[in-house]
Amino acid sequence: MRLDLLTVRLRARSSWEAMELGMALVRRHAAAIWKPWWLLTLPAFALLNAAAWAIGQIWLAALLMWWLKPVFDRIPLFVISRAVFGATPAPKETLIAQWRWGWKPMLHYLSWRRFGPARSLYLPIDLLEGVGGARLGERRSVLGGAVYGNAALLTLVCLHFEGALVLACAMAVFLFVPLDYLPETARAAWALVSEQPPAWAQIGRNALLWLATSLIEPFFVGAGFGLYLNRRTQIEAWDVEIAFRKLRKRLLAAGAPLLALLLLAEIPWAPLAQAQERSAAPPQQPAGQVEKPGTPPTLPIVFGEQRVDDRRFREAADRAYRDPLLDGKRTRRVWEQRAKDEKEEQPSAGNNLPAWLSGPAALLAFVAEWGLWLLVAVLVVLLLATMRYWLPWMRGTLRRRAELPAQVETEALQVPETLPDDIATAARKLWVEGRPRHALALLYRASVETMASRANIVLPPGATEAQCLRASRRMPDEGDRSLFARMVRVWQYAAYAQRLPGQDEFDTLLAELQQRYRWAA
Known part of the structure; x- marks a missing residue:
């Protein structure tokens, strides 16, 4: 690489x-x-x-x-x-x-x-x-x-x-x-x-x-x-x-001229250096002769009284060895099957605890062992204490429910293709005959046509109630818009929720529609 x-x-x-x-x-x-x-x-x-x-x-x-x-x-x-x-x-x-x-x-x-x-x-x-x-x-x-x-x-x-x-x-x-x-x-x-x-x-x-x-x-x-x-x-x-490789490349690039210069400087002085080494060498003692005990050491004479403080070096080395990236040790755990007859005594955790922790440790052990049963007991006590609230409700769930009534059968609405001349009279007649949904359908259709003419728009075939409500926003009069929204809401309750208005509500709605939309009497 x-x-x-x-x-x-x-x-x-x-x-x-x-x-x-x-x-x-x-x-x-x-x-x-x-x-x-x-x-x-x-x-x-x-x-x-x-x-x-x-x-x-x-x-x-x-x-x-x-x-x-x-x-x-x-x-x-x-x-x-x-x-x-x-x-x-x-x-x-x-x-x-x-x-x-x-x-x-x-x-x-x-x-x-x-x-x-x-x-x-x-x-x-x-x-x-x-x-x-x-x-x-x-x-x-x-x-x-x-x-x-x-x-x-x-x-x-x-x-x-x-x-x-x-x-x-x-x-x-x-x-x-x-x-x-x-x-x-x-x-x-x-x-x-x-x-x-x-x-x-x-x-x-x-x-x-x-x-x-x-x-x-x-x-x-x-x-x-x-x-x-x-x-x-x-x-x-x-x-x-990479840093060392770059350093090596730089040293190799500058090392050849430096080495040649050192060789040229070393050759003329080589004989003189050898002579100086021979003259400066101390005289050798004869064999069997030892140095006198009182002779002072020669190292302090040559280098002087200098002491090297290596404390900072040792601290830096210790920090380097403590670095996890340089640590070569690794702990590996392997599961091995233990022999059946091998039984090891597990040291008791309570024996190593201080005396003042023995009581809390025993309480914690009791809660860990019997905590589930204690929780069940608390729940039972709470249920018994609140029995007067939930027991009547539970009694009602055991009773046999009455059968649901049969689905209401409704006949299909038959609205004439053209609106009658007197819309209010025709709607009231349908209401009296016991056909309220037909009456409301006639009022809804007439309201839609009136809204379309006053808003000056053409509705698409099969327009939904939501489309009609959005189209009614173009009517200039606020009263016309609110009355049309009320008519749509009454019609939706009757058509989809089977919720018919009362007699008084129907009469009031019919009168307001006839008066505001100027239906001919």
Whole structure:
């Protein structure tokens, strides 16, 4: 791995900053990522939807596109893993590499690891390092253990972004619907999607899901690669290694002239230096002769009375050894089956407690052991104390309920095609004959025609009450608008809730309609 070719500045970053670094790499190399992405995922989308349409299960295409996400994730990972070292692959090179690169780990990611929340972090470990077996598990534990929660939260955030994009694209359709037709259009769209959606609606839904995935998934992979790169920088000290390599390069560039200068300066003075060393050498003592005990040491004479304080050096060394990144020790716990005849005495926790904690510890142990029964006893006492409130209500639930009356049969309304000349007299006659719904239907129809003429509009055939109320806002008189709204409300209560007005209310409404709308008597 050529660390000196890295195009990013490596340093120890926080997890969120590392994810932003990965997304920045995706933005920088967007063309090299999305061109092969569209060239691979678009044919796959078309083939899967055509096959699902042929068997009549179009929803299966969306499920398979979602399930094949790890296969498509190899495209952005391949691009940014090469581009970070200054070798951005071409789209053709990326597509060719997909046929032979990274297929072995896909067996895991398309089966039991498909629902793993840290796929973006573990995918670079499996595809870029090429390790397997127990070594792969160790690498996953070392690199992903500290940032597993960040990777899982990244998956959740990207999932919500995809859902928001799908919902936004679906809601954008209603921006082109006029305001008057919006409720009916929304009801029709809901019925179209929920009841029996046609094939084109299901394919459109699959297209929205694929489009949202295509926009978010490369950023998801890039953020996971940023986490992976940051973890290797923290553990393996890549930034320190790069600094040393740059220092070595500078020293090698300036070392050759300096070495030649030293050699030229050393040659003329070599004989003189050797002579000075021989003259300055102390006379050797004869064999068997030892130094007198009273002879002072020679080191203080040569170097003087100097003492080196190494306290700060020892403190710096202790701090370096306490650094968890430099600590080579690791604790590993393994479950092993214990023999049946092996019995170990468990030390009692109460024996190690101080005397003043024995009472609270005993109380806590009692509550932990009998707490559930104490809670049941408290609930029973509360039920007995409040029995006079809930017991009468419980007695009523045991009684046999009376049978519901038969559904009221109503005859179909037969309103004449043309309104009578005297609307008030005709409506009162229907009311007296015992046909109140017919009378109210006649008044409602007459009110609608009067409203349309005064508002100077043409209602569409089969206009609903809501459309008529919106159209009545164009009448210039406030009294006409409020009276029409009252008539619509009375008609809705009678037609849909079987709530008829009283005799006095009907007479008052009829009189007001005849007077304000100037119906001929």
